[in-house]
Amino acid sequence: MPLPFEYDEQAEEENLTALGGMPLLLQAFRSLGAGRSVARHIHLKQRQRGLDEASYVESFVVLNAAGGDCLDDFDHLRMDTGLAELMGHQLPSPEAARKFLYQFHDERKVWEAQQQELALGRVSYIPQENAALAGLGLVNREVVQELGRRTQDKIATIDMDATIIESWKREAQRTYQGTTGYQPMLALWAELNVVVGDEFRDGNVGSNTRLLPVAKQAFAALPDSVEERYFRGDSACYQQELLRWLRNRRREEGPEGFIGFGISAEMSEALRKQIRQLPEALWKPYREDADAICECAEVLNWDPLEGKAGEELDPVRYLVIRISRKQGELFADGRLYKYFAVVTNRWDYDAKRLLEWQREKAGSIEAAHDVLKNELAAGVMPCSRFGANAAWLRMAVLTYNVMSALKRLALPAELLTARPKRLRFLIFNTAGRILHHARKVICRLRHLGESLGGWRAALQALPLRCTT
Numbered sequence: 470m471p472l473p474f475e476y477d478e479q480a481e482e483e484n485l486t487a488l489g490g491m492p493l494l495l496q497a498f499r500s501l502g503a504g505r506s507v508a509r510h511i512h513l514k515q516r517q518r519g520l521d522e523a524s525y526v527e528s529f530v531v532l533n534a535a536g537g538d539c540l541d542d543f544d545h546l547r548m549d550t551g552l553a554e555l556m557g558h559q560l561p562s563p564e565a566a567r568k569f570l571y572q573f574h575d576e577r578k579v580w581e582a583q584q585q586e587l588a589l590g591r592v593s594y595i596p597q598e599n600a601a602l603a604g605l606g607l608v609n610r611e612v613v614q615e616l617g618r619r620t621q622d623k624i625a626t627i628d629m630d631a632t633i634i635e636s637w638k639r640e641a642q643r644t645y646q647g648t649t650g651y652q653p654m655l656a657l658w659a660e661l662n663v664v665v666g667d668e669f670r671d672g673n674v675g676s677n678t679r680l681l682p683v684a685k686q687a688f689a690a691l692p693d694s695v696e697e698r699y700f701r702g703d704s705a706c707y708q709q710e711l712l713r714w715l716r717n718r719r720r721e722e723g724p725e726g727f728i729g730f731g732i733s734a735e736m737s738e739a740l741r742k743q744i745r746q747l748p749e750a751l752w753k754p755y756r757e758d759a760d761a762i763c764e765c766a767e768v769l770n771w772d773p774l775e776g777k778a779g780e781e782l783d784p785v786r787y788l789v790i791r792i793s794r795k796q797g798e799l800f801a802d803g804r805l806y807k808y809f810a811v812v813t814n815r816w817d818y819d820a821k822r823l824l825e826w827q828r829e830k831a832g833s834i835e836a837a838h839d840v841l842k843n844e845l846a847a848g849v850m851p852c853s854r855f856g857a858n859a860a861w862l863r864m865a866v867l868t869y870n871v872m873s874a875l876k877r878l879a880l881p882a883e884l885l886t887a888r889p890k891r892l893r894f895l896i897f898n899t900a901g902r903i904l905h906h907a908r909k910v911i912c913r914l915r916h917l918g919e920s921l922g923g924w925r926a927a928l929q930a931l932p933l934r935c936t937t
Contacts, residue, residue: 486551489901489912493927494534495556497875498527500931503867506611510604513572520561525569526608526864528560533868536893538846540566551903554910567852574856575599593642593674602856605863606667609870610690613663616874617692626659626699627687628834629666629706631676634842640853644672651850652676653862656687659833661877663870665690669859676705681714685722700730701830707735707812712774716782716814727783731827734787734810743768744789744808755790755821764791765820768810783814788824841865844889879927
């Protein structure tokens with residue numbers, strides 16, 4: 470049967486919007502003080518006309534939240550004239566948005582970083598951020614701190630990991646997987662599901678390169694309400710500089726006191742030797758798969774990290790997982806066992822519980838990477854300019870954090886784990902008619918009652934006055 474209607478492509482004189490629920494996200498953005506933070510830290514405009522910096526950043530957040538993944542998608546959003554009325558300002562054209570994004574790029578800093586590393590015989594480098602890009606990072610930090618002040622969470626677990634964003638642009642570098650693209654490093658506050666640190670990198674920059682600055686950035690972004698701090702990472706984080714900083718309770722450029730960590734250890738020959746010397750009685754059941762048996766044990770009184778003179782480091786223990794095949798078959802490399810290890814300074818958990826805690830990061834930071842790349846705009850870089858791409862990623866991160874704040878502060882509990890596509894389906898993509906009455910702009914939705922009452926309650930849960 471044919472569809473029972475015909476399209477009428479004549480322009481509609483009524484002022485309508487397909488994004489009647491987007492103001493909830495805008496209210497969260499403004500309630501967290503993001504606009505005022507942009508005004509403090511980002512100064513790019515040289516003329517008074519046109520959008521200010523806060524309106525540009527807000528527009529990029531709306532682009533991400535609405536599902537756009539390229540600058541040309543601003544044209545589609547600009548066709549929704551009702552959305553502009555709800556926002557209080559017009560959205561930028563693709564060309565204006567591109568020029569705004571280009572201002573986060575500083576070719577001189579890229580050249581300086583390149584020459585410095587080439588002089589040392591290295592082919593990869595991480596350029597220093599210009600003032601605008603660093604200011605965008607401060608905006609994200611203040612948003613996180615305001616959210617933390619409102620939730621008063623006292624525990625912060627930082628999960629850090631890199632991800633590959635494929636790109637076929639000429640400037641994109643080859644990654645360890647053989648593709649070309651970029652490999653940014655992110656740090657996530659697992660309890661609140663917000664990104665507290667990010668560093669954009671070329672694809673040929675190793676995932677174990679210069680991790681300490683990102684870790685420092687992440688812990689510096691935490692609000693004063695946090696009392697307990699933890700850190701989790703994979704084997705890329707198993708590097709002497711980062712481990713020494715985490716183990717030193719009088720660490721430089723970071724919070725004093727204990728930071729409990731669990732980091733996957735590289736399986737060196739020295740560590741393998743320690744494992745082989747473990748008595749069989751120390752191996753305990755860990756889990757059992759369909760065709761493999763997993764056991765765990767502890768390596769005590771072994772520490773390959775040499776302390777410096779006068780330096781006091783937390784003692785550590787190494788937890789080991791041993792995997793064998795149920796039928797006694799050998800693995801492809803001819804070995805009977807496969808080993809995986811985790812180094813930790815935590816002594817409050819037994820081996821099994823701590824290994825489970827450390828592996829929980831796969832459900833936090835890796836899920837955040839997936840959302841940023843596949844449901845927000847971070848998966849497609851807009852241009853070849855390094856700083857502009859870094860700003861593009863950082864605004865996707867800001868959108869991710871504002872969405873997390875909206876869910877935690879204003880939406881029902883069942884939506885706390887909702888992904889962006891779920892929020893679009895239930896809230897953002899709601900048709901509305903824009904009316905003007907008594908000098909007020911009114912968005913009339915098709916469905917009233919509990920739905921509208923819930924949205925009003927959500928707006929009231931996001932007051933515009935904040936402490937930042």
